[in-house]
Amino acid sequence: MNNKLVNVAVVGATGAVGEQMLEILEERSFPVNTLKLLSSKRSAGKTLTFKGEEYVVEEATEDSFEGIDIALFSAGGSVSKRFADAAVKSGAVVIDNTSAFRMDENVPLVVPEVNVDDVSKHNGIISNPNCSTIQMVAALEPLREAFGLNRVIVSTYQAVSGAGVEAVDEMNEQSKDVLEGRDFEAKVLPVSSDEKYYQIAFNAVPQIDKFEDNGYTFEELKMINETKKILHDDQLPVAATCVRLPVATGHSESVYIEVDKDGVTVNELREQLEKAPGITVTDDPSNQVYPMATDAAGQDDIFVGRMRKDLDNEKGFHLWVVADNLRKGAALNSIQIAESLLKKELI
Amino acid sequence: MNNKLVNVAVVGATGAVGEQMLEILEERSFPVNTLKLLSSKRSAGKTLTFKGEEYVVEEATEDSFEGIDIALFSAGGSVSKRFADAAVKSGAVVIDNTSAFRMDENVPLVVPEVNVDDVSKHNGIISNPNCSTIQMVAALEPLREAFGLNRVIVSTYQAVSGAGVEAVDEMNEQSKDVLEGRDFEAKVLPVSSDEKYYQIAFNAVPQIDKFEDNGYTFEELKMINETKKILHDDQLPVAATCVRLPVATGHSESVYIEVDKDGVTVNELREQLEKAPGITVTDDPSNQVYPMATDAAGQDDIFVGRMRKDLDNEKGFHLWVVADNLRKGAALNSIQIAESLLKKELI
Known part of the structure; x- marks a missing residue:
């Protein structure tokens, strides 16, 4: 420098x-x-x-x-x-x-x-x-480089801090209201600039950002289009479903990929990710070790776990990718x- | 009768x-x-x-x-x-x-x-x-019957009541502790009979039931194997990632399917589901209408929304399926x- x-x-x-x-x-x-x-x-x-x-x-x-x-x-x-x-x-x-x-x-x-x-x-x-794109592409790039990448399907589990301080405040206040049996009115989430507001406390809301005419949210299209742009691969099939959760900080993602190379093992995936910059592999199911939002919050790295081969598609793999959406995101x-x-x- | x-x-x-x-x-x-x-x-x-x-x-x-x-x-x-x-x-x-x-x-x-x-x-x-299987297969069967089914990939957003009354109590008490800055010790979730317990309040935990040797949880294998058995199709590729959320009641599922028939439209999917028993289509993105756990809790039906065609695979579709896990589940x-x-x- x-x-x-x-x-x-x-x-x-x-x-x-x-x-x-x-x-x-x-x-x-x-x-x-x-x-x-x-x-x-x-x-x-x-x-x-x-x-x-x-x-x-x-x-x-x-x-x-x-x-x-x-x-x-x-x-x-x-x-x-x-x-x-x-x-x-x-x-x-x-x-x-x-x-x-x-x-x-x-x-x-x-x-x-x-x-x-x-x-x-x-x-x-x-x-x-976009925050949800960053953590996914950082986990995918070492795998794409080593094995090629033919397909990405992601379902997200996103924290409210991605929608700003007001959204975190709303989640906390609403949670107290629900726990204490008080009435409340949602005013911020899912999208402060949209028409309707829904309960986020103890709920899962399948809308982040506004809807486009094709039935996708803008957040989903961001993940799809940004991933192709960052990976320099316009033809890469990418699908996304983005969901807001009552989590303060830390986005989690259930990611399915298909690699190009034959015969890749989970251990080879692990090796690539273990040496990748900015990635920590947190993956020991026999000891209940996997990434979680509460552990990722405040951390710089992107955490990858739950790595396993698809049971039907020899080139298919599943990953669970978690990162602090305000920091790395x-x-x-x-x-x-x-x-x-x-x-x-x-x- | x-x-x-x-x-x-x-x-x-x-x-x-x-x-x-x-x-x-x-x-x-x-x-x-x-x-x-x-x-x-x-x-x-x-x-x-x-x-x-x-x-x-x-x-x-x-x-x-x-x-x-x-x-x-x-x-x-x-x-x-x-x-x-x-x-x-x-x-x-x-x-x-x-x-x-x-x-x-x-x-x-x-x-x-x-x-x-x-x-x-x-x-x-x-x-x-299993609760998470029931709501998914009930939504898939009308589509399988009409269009054939070649692939299912699901990521779940599951409520704690699936783990029993103690799990709901733990979520509620822990939520209060987190909101009021008190220390707490997790004792029930993710799996009361397993070794380690993790925070469920304001978190997303990618473990439901114990892990098998292949890196899948038993819950994931239940979804995979039960779906094949109920649909009488041992060869159907089914993949599942099961995640526990801080939601009391109501499982949500992000489901990707590939149908067999060419040229199927989202409207045709909708028509099949609208006439299917036990299903309510809740799908009007332009008015922010989609299923949510808070709306499904206490209801008998299975709610399906966020229906949209995959942007890359002409036979691929995405659905968001929500039901009361204690009732229909x-x-x-x-x-x-x-x-x-x-x-x-x-x-």
Whole structure:
């Protein structure tokens, strides 16, 4: 890594992911020169701490990005669409954790363990993939590389923190209401900008993000399309069913894959994953060892277990993939992208 | 149905499923002549109400079944193994809601909407399938009949009541502990008879029942093998990943199928399911209408939604199947089997 000190802006600093970004910049000793915390007008004026110093959050405007090298955006797609161009014009590289530019062919979509070289192709903006996509492709890439990949079918078990701090608060308050027999009104989940709200406490809700005309949710299409883009394989069949659970942090995924190579064993899968960066294999069924959201929360790695061969398809395998959706699924991956820019001397 | 009045015994009357059985016998005006409530020694002496009358629960012994026509067992596999023969020798037909005899080739495994004619082949015992199997095969059979079925891959989202009243209590107490920041010790879930216990509150645990040597849980193998048996298709490829959630009642399932016929549309799937017995189609994504555990709890039907065509496989479809695991998944299905015996004049 070069010795450059970096002027960093965090847009959406007061959100669930923004807070994680500050923590992770500090944990990983990212070479921050100046730090600018930006937010909507509503949150401006709040104070946040970074390396023991207090920072006042400012309202983001088009003029906020002067002198900024890296702008980490995580304040929703409309904020990214509104300010990313201004940030790029000011000379910053935007690392955007919203869906605003992910499928734009001029914007690299990067999971550093999978396609770090794509960062070099940026035109000012690099997109951070969707949380549920990141953990899956990071687990699949070592297998794709070793054995080829012909099919992916995933069903997700996603935490409410992916829908923001308000969603976590709603889950907690609603859980208390249910346990104590009080009436309540759902107001945030499944999708705060949609028409109807449903109970998340002690429930499983098969809707994350809004529905498209083809009956898929946008979250499902994100997983499908982003996976193909990151793995550079437009023809890879990928199917997804995305479900929200009453879990605070930690997405779990039941993933079925078909590899291309004949005669692959579960042990060979395990070997590939054990040596893969950012992956911890947690898989010892005889001792009831498998990944769980409660263990993954707060961790950087992606945990893979329940690895087993399909009983009918000789090339089919099942995996259970769990990661902290705010860390590897969002803040950590964004900062790893920033680190790769530094390492490649692209800023 | 004939006009016979039936002498009924319920073994495991004080359990979660036993209580549902009494409710459903009453709701459906099952022609009960005498009712005998049986349990372990521990629960004997308790009082339960049926049609406004109180019944004292007796300890089950080999002599408990004299004069009984139908014995509904739901007290665990070991109890069924211990007393089913005695019940059959006394002249009763045993309808067993445990895994004890399900894969025995002399024992029919019956979901009345799917394979009711199999009840005629009984030799004293009829098995009630596993809860997660019942709701899936009932949704699949109308599609198999119309379009053929070549592949099933299911990931489950299962409620804790499937593990008994103690599991529901543990989930509720643990949820309070987590919400109020208290320490707690898991003692029941994921599997009370296994070695290790894990947090279920605000978590997703990929273990239901114990692990077999091949890395699958027994619950997963139940879904796989029972589905083949009920659908009379040993060659049908079926894969399952079974996951326990912090939901009290209502199992949800993300089901991927491949049909045999070319050119099938989602509308044709819908038509088949809309006219199928015991199924309610709950599927209008543009209005955020889909099945959820909280809506299915307390209902008899199996709810199917999120129906959509796979984006890569022309014969592939995705479904979200939800049902009350204690009712259709256990008590109701057992009593429907009893009703079919009456209707066919087999008792």
